[in-house]
Amino acid sequence: MGRAGALFAERPVLLAARVIFLWPPDGHALMRTFIMRDENGRTSGSWGAIGALIQIKDGSLSVRDDRMLCEAREVNRELKMTHLGEFNRRDRTWHPPAFDPNYKSTVLRSPNRPLLALGQSTNEMTGPVFGTHHLDPLDNDLIANYQQGGEPIGERIIVHGQVLDEMARPVRNSLIEVWQANAGGRYRHRNDTYLAPLDPNFGGCGRVLTDDEGRYFFRTIKPGAYPWRNIGSDWRPAHIHFSLFGEAFAQRLITQMYFEGDPLIPLCPIINTIPERGGVEQLIAKLDMAEMVPFDCLVYRFDLVLRGRRQTYFENKPEGH
Amino acid sequence: MPVDYLKESPSQTAGPYVHIGAMPAHAGLNLRTQEKLNVLTGPDVEGERIRIEGTIKDGAGSLAPDVVVESWQADAKGHHNQSGFFGWGRAACDPATGLWFIETIKPGRFAARSGKMQAPFISLQLFARGINIHLHTRLYFEDEAEVNQADPVLSAVDPTHRPTLIAKKHKRGSETVYRLDIVLQGEGETVFFDM
Numbered sequence: 351m352g353r354a355g356a357l358f359a360e361r362p363v364l365l366a367a368r369v370i371f372l373w374p375p376d377g378h379a380l381m382r383t384f385i386m387r388d389e390n391g392r393t394s395g396s397w398g399a400i401g402a403l404i405q406i407k408d409g410s411l412s413v414r415d416d417r418m419l420c421e422a423r424e425v426n427r428e429l430k431m432t433h434l435g436e437f438n439r440r441d442r443t444w445h446p447p448a449f450d451p452n453y454k455s456t457v458l459r460s461p462n463r464p465l466l467a468l469g470q471s472t473n474e475m476t477g478p479v480f481g482t483h484h485l486d487p488l489d490n491d492l493i494a495n496y497q498q499g500g501e502p503i504g505e506r507i508i509v510h511g512q513v514l515d516e517m518a519r520p521v522r523n524s525l526i527e528v529w530q531a532n533a534g535g536r537y538r539h540r541n542d543t544y545l546a547p548l549d550p551n552f553g554g555c556g557r558v559l560t561d562d563e564g565r566y567f568f569r570t571i572k573p574g575a576y577p578w579r580n581i582g583s584d585w586r587p588a589h590i591h592f593s594l595f596g597e598a599f600a601q602r603l604i605t606q607m608y609f610e611g612d613p614l615i616p617l618c619p620i621i622n623t624i625p626e627r628g629g630v631e632q633l634i635a636k637l638d639m640a641e642m643v644p645f646d647c648l649v650y651r652f653d654l655v656l657r658g659r660r661q662t663y664f665e666n667k668p669e670g671h
Numbered sequence: 672m673p674v675d676y677l678k679e680s681p682s683q684t685a686g687p688y689v690h691i692g693a694m695p696a697h698a699g700l701n702l703r704t705q706e707k708l709n710v711l712t713g714p715d716v717e718g719e720r721i722r723i724e725g726t727i728k729d730g731a732g733s734l735a736p737d738v739v740v741e742s743w744q745a746d747a748k749g750h751h752n753q754s755g756f757f758g759w760g761r762a763a764c765d766p767a768t769g770l771w772f773i774e775t776i777k778p779g780r781f782a783a784r785s786g787k788m789q790a791p792f793i794s795l796q797l798f799a800r801g802i803n804i805h806l807h808t809r810l811y812f813e814d815e816a817e818v819n820q821a822d823p824v825l826s827a828v829d830p831t832h833r834p835t836l837i838a839k840k841h842k843r844g845s846e847t848v849y850r851l852d853i854v855l856q857g858e859g860e861t862v863f864f865d866m
């Protein structure tokens with residue numbers, strides 16, 4: 351996501367202009383925005399003040415501003431305004447508890463006192479804005495991004511999906527980081543001493559930005575299962591670690607993706623920290639044969655949900671009409 | 672909440688190998704070796720240069736050097752994403768000393784949603800093996816005693832636990848260092864927030 355200034359390098363012909371005001375939650379209009387449309391019906395705009403982040407891309411307008419905490423979006427050629435309120439409370443009963451004696455590492459790393467619930471300030475309701483300039487072109491291709499003259503060994507797969515928030519709004523232009531073991535279940539990490547060999551052509555590290563619909567994809571090798579020291583030798587099912595930034599520090603989430611049909615899933619103490627069966631199901635990617643690449647790659651679909659925020663819709667009020 | 676809301680994807684531990692995805696060079700990969708995610712102070716950044724640092728200990732008092740710390744903060748004027756200051760940092764612990772550090776600037780103040788002014792602070796999130804869902808805390812500054820006193824968040828914290836959120840200031844050569852040692856469990860346990 352670029353800064354607003356960069357968006358106006360090619361100004362469209364001004365066919366229609368309207369002025370909207372963006373209201374902060376306290377009701378005082380702080381900024382005006384001029385919206386224009388070119389001959390192809392594409393919308394563009396200019397920004398009024400106060401360093402709001404305004405993004406106009408492919409005909410749709412979105413405004414994100416960390417002081418006013420509001421968002422404008424074009425819907426059916428009318429501008430609808432949204433006040434973005436606080437993020438919904440995390441449903442902590444849906445997430446694993448901090449302490450689970452069957453996952454031994456939690457025993458000394460789980461706080462004894464309950465979390466202190468507090469209201470959100472700008473620091474929770476904003477977050478880092480990553481753009482393509484932060485990424486390398488091979489970041490979403492784990493088959494290619496660590497090759498030392500050969501192809502990595504293993505099952506070639508593509509993982510794709512959509513990131514939505516709890517209100518089913520796409521989480522756009524946000525960073526996803528992934529990391530994983532190689533096909534033999536070995537991580538390229540100085541602390542992994544599992545006897546399965548490293549693959550000289552596989553690093554296991556990638557990242558990708560979601561697009562304007564919250565969609566993402568990356569290509570990789572299906573990771574192997576591996577044993578780990580827990581209560582004796584437990585086994586991790588094949589999995590890919592996911593780290594998501596969303597649009598705000600409040601939405602930050604790290605989780606793991608599992609593979610449909612893996613018999614190790616119900617045996618895994620880490621998966622079993624998740625209280626509800628429905629929560630586990632959310633983390634299991636489905637084989638997506640409709641998208642498979644003939645004679646090349648299998649495809650898995652994995653959708654994610656981040657926290658949503660309360661919002662109030664209201665119509666725009668064009669000035670001078 | 673209406674019943675048709677989607678459920679948030681459940682969290683899972685970042686695991687012991689989080690560095691591969693978060694900071695591959697630290698894991699030993701020959702990838703993104705130029706990245707210094709714990710240095711937020713470029714030449715164009717306005718504000719007082721500071722270093723925040725600390726250790727992280729578990730319930731047995733042992734160092735937890737595999738924890739990854741992430742920080743998010745306002746710029747020197749108390750704004751987010753407006754001045755070109757990136758505001759977000761990430762640090763690994765030194766495997767031997769357990770010390771993490773982030774070179775940044777002291778953030779400006781800004782109001783809470785209620786409109787009440789907050790003391791300056793930096794949000795911290797912790798990710799690691801044995802942490803099923805990341806822990807969220809705040810770092811406040813020892814030399815802001817007066818505004819700390821009036822801060823709406825600090826005021827909601829039991830006074831006996833407040834010191835776990837306040838970084839101690841000292842000088843190291845010309846550098847201003849704020850140190851906050853985090854305790855995951857037990858004696859001196861850090862206050863963690865649900866926000």
Ligand SMILES: [Fe+2]
Pocket residue numbers: 531586589591686688
């Ligand atoms: Fe893993």
